[in-house]
Amino acid sequence: MSERSLMKGNEALAEAAMRAGCKCFFGYPITPQTEISAYLAKKMSANGGLFLQAESEIAAINMVLGAASTGTRCMTSSSSPGISLKSEGISYIAASDLPCVIINVQRGGPGLGGIQPSQADYWQATKGLGHGDFHILVYAPASVQEMVDMAVNAFDKADQYRMPAMILADGLLGQMMEPVTFPEIKPAEINKSWATDGHKNKRKHNIINSLFLTPEVLENSVIARFERYKKIEETETDAEVYLCDDAEIVVCAFGATARVAKSAVNLARDKGIKAGLFRPKTLWPFPKNELLGAVKSAKAILSVEMNMGQMIDDIKLATECKIPVSFFGRTGGVIPKPMEILDEIVSVGGAF
Amino acid sequence: MLNEIVLAGFGGQGILFAGKILAYAGLMDNKEISWLPSYGPEMRGGTANCSVCISDDPIGSPLVIDPDMLIVMNEPSYDKFIENVKPGGTVIVDSSMVDKECQRDDISVFYVPASSLADENGMTGMANIILLGKFIKETKIISLDTLQSAFEKAIPPRKKDLIKVNMNAVKIGMEQ
Numbered sequence: 001m002s003e004r005s006l007m008k009g010n011e012a013l014a015e016a017a018m019r020a021g022c023k024c025f026f027g028y029p030i031t032p033q034t035e036i037s038a039y040l041a042k043k044m045s046a047n048g049g050l051f052l053q054a055e056s057e058i059a060a061i062n063m064v065l066g067a068a069s070t071g072t073r074c075m076t077s078s079s080s081p082g083i084s085l086k087s088e089g090i091s092y093i094a095a096s097d098l099p100c101v102i103i104n105v106q107r108g109g110p111g112l113g114g115i116q117p118s119q120a121d122y123w124q125a126t127k128g129l130g131h132g133d134f135h136i137l138v139y140a141p142a143s144v145q146e147m148v149d150m151a152v153n154a155f156d157k158a159d160q161y162r163m164p165a166m167i168l169a170d171g172l173l174g175q176m177m178e179p180v181t182f183p184e185i186k187p188a189e190i191n192k193s194w195a196t197d198g199h200k201n202k203r204k205h206n207i208i209n210s211l212f213l214t215p216e217v218l219e220n221s222v223i224a225r226f227e228r229y230k231k232i233e234e235t236e237t238d239a240e241v242y243l244c245d246d247a248e249i250v251v252c253a254f255g256a257t258a259r260v261a262k263s264a265v266n267l268a269r270d271k272g273i274k275a276g277l278f279r280p281k282t283l284w285p286f287p288k289n290e291l292l293g294a295v296k297s298a299k300a301i302l303s304v305e306m307n308m309g310q311m312i313d314d315i316k317l318a319t320e321c322k323i324p325v326s327f328f329g330r331t332g333g334v335i336p337k338p339m340e341i342l343d344e345i346v347s348v349g350g351a352f
Numbered sequence: 353m354l355n356e357i358v359l360a361g362f363g364g365q366g367i368l369f370a371g372k373i374l375a376y377a378g379l380m381d382n383k384e385i386s387w388l389p390s391y392g393p394e395m396r397g398g399t400a401n402c403s404v405c406i407s408d409d410p411i412g413s414p415l416v417i418d419p420d421m422l423i424v425m426n427e428p429s430y431d432k433f434i435e436n437v438k439p440g441g442t443v444i445v446d447s448s449m450v451d452k453e454c455q456r457d458d459i460s461v462f463y464v465p466a467s468s469l470a471d472e473n474g475m476t477g478m479a480n481i482i483l484l485g486k487f488i489k490e491t492k493i494i495s496l497d498t499l500q501s502a503f504e505k506a507i508p509p510r511k512k513d514l515i516k517v518n519m520n521a522v523k524i525g526m527e528q
Binding site: 005006031115116171172175177178179262266335337 | 372391411417
């Protein structure tokens with residue numbers, strides 16, 4: 001294990017991407033993710049990669065489409081409004097079955113919104129990041145260390161399944177510094193015989209395309225993609241389960257909010273309330289089975305989010321509405337306080 | 353043991369750097385640490401602050417709302433944070449910048465004319481580090497040796513002359 005160093009989440013993620021073999025970065029500045037661009041602008045060339053600040057978010061995502069077509073590991077990063085701009089390109093990349101990594105360091109929305117931390121892009125990331133029938137892998141880190149570990153994993157999984165993977169972080173994780181270690185990283189060796197990387201007249205040329213004018217052909221390509229999604233939903237879910245064995249109230253939270261929620265769960269335990277925490281690490285695929293395991297003794301679920309309650313539907317679907325789900329959240333860039341969540345736990349779960 | 357610290361002042365006073373040094377000191381002591389800056393338009397000319405947590409256990413929220421310890425370098429920040437300090441807490445005030453005296457009797461407040469001391473000692477701009485010296489003297493959560501190695505870690509080799517200058521500022525703070 002290498003030495004602990006102190007880094008901002010944004011910088012640690014950028015370093016991890018380079019170590020994971022990312023050779024092309026295309027970005028456009030926006031608070032609170034600009035340190036990713038700044039870090040890679042300094043280091044990418046020296047590492048044999050390419051850093052390019054595009055003229056817009058839309059240009060950047062289409063450059064990703066081009067680089068990904070060649071089988072090169074590539075990445076773009078932005079924050080909420082910028083991700084909306086990229087959504088058309090992300091749909092094209094998904095439709096072309098191309099791997100890439102997209103970073104969203106979320107800020108308050110909708111519209112230009114604010115620049116403080118938020119999780120209000122949950123729906124966008126997990127349900128509808130662009131037009132058409134498609135999903136992307138969505139990872140939700142809760143620490144600077146996970147910004148590193150999940151970024152590395154995202155590159156591998158994107159390659160393995162030939163689809164975009166997103167790190168859904170937020171301004172808190174991007175801006176904060178924590179100790180972080182960089183494990184020995186061995187990027188997965190993945191066959192990319194589909195890549196348009198020059199056939200030299202030795203093989204049939206490859207075509208990367210997202211236009212299928214014959215409905216049956218398009219339907220088949222979508223169905224094939226959904227067969228893969230099914231497998232991903234079975235094998236790629238991940239979650240942290242904390243003090244849930246005997247928990248009567250299970251708090252569900254992801255990302256930075258889960259840290260605050262964990263403090264609240266500890267405070268509730270001190271008061272003798274049987275509280276636990278369930279933290280999805282993958283948002284798509286949503287860890288349904290892990291949640292079912294965590295709520296075995298639960299009488300109530302409390303979803304805590306930095307938005308107006310976007311994860312509630314997924315919790316209700318996973319638990320088939322058998323356990324009441326209540327909600328506490330702050331939005332617009334306000335970070336919930338441990339005491340606020342504790343009050344909510346007490347009012348929901350204190351009666352048992 | 354969790355120590356929650358807020359450092360606050362104007363942008364440009366070195367609030368974020370002083371916080372970073374505390375975080376590096378925690379790193380050197382093998383503690384769990386977090387450092388969270390305020391970010392955004394308020395950093396230019398307005399108030400800047402950062403939250404630092406130093407703990408034996410994993411840290412929940414990195415955002416400090418009720419600090420155990422406060423270092424404060426201007427009046428707007430003093431007004432904003434002084435009532436939030438936990439009872440029993442410690443406050444270090446740059447009294448060249450804050451012309452107020454705390455009425456609370458449940459916290460320990462130390463007044464150091466750090467900005468004037470910095471100017472008098474030919475180290476203008478290092479009031480933040482002088483306050484850090486007073487801070488470690490009164491709170492004892494970080495040793496002088498740890499602080500020295502924090503500077504060594506945080507300051508890049510090409511600027512290593514600054515380590516000594518910073519340690520001199522720390523010593524001035526500790527004499528107060």
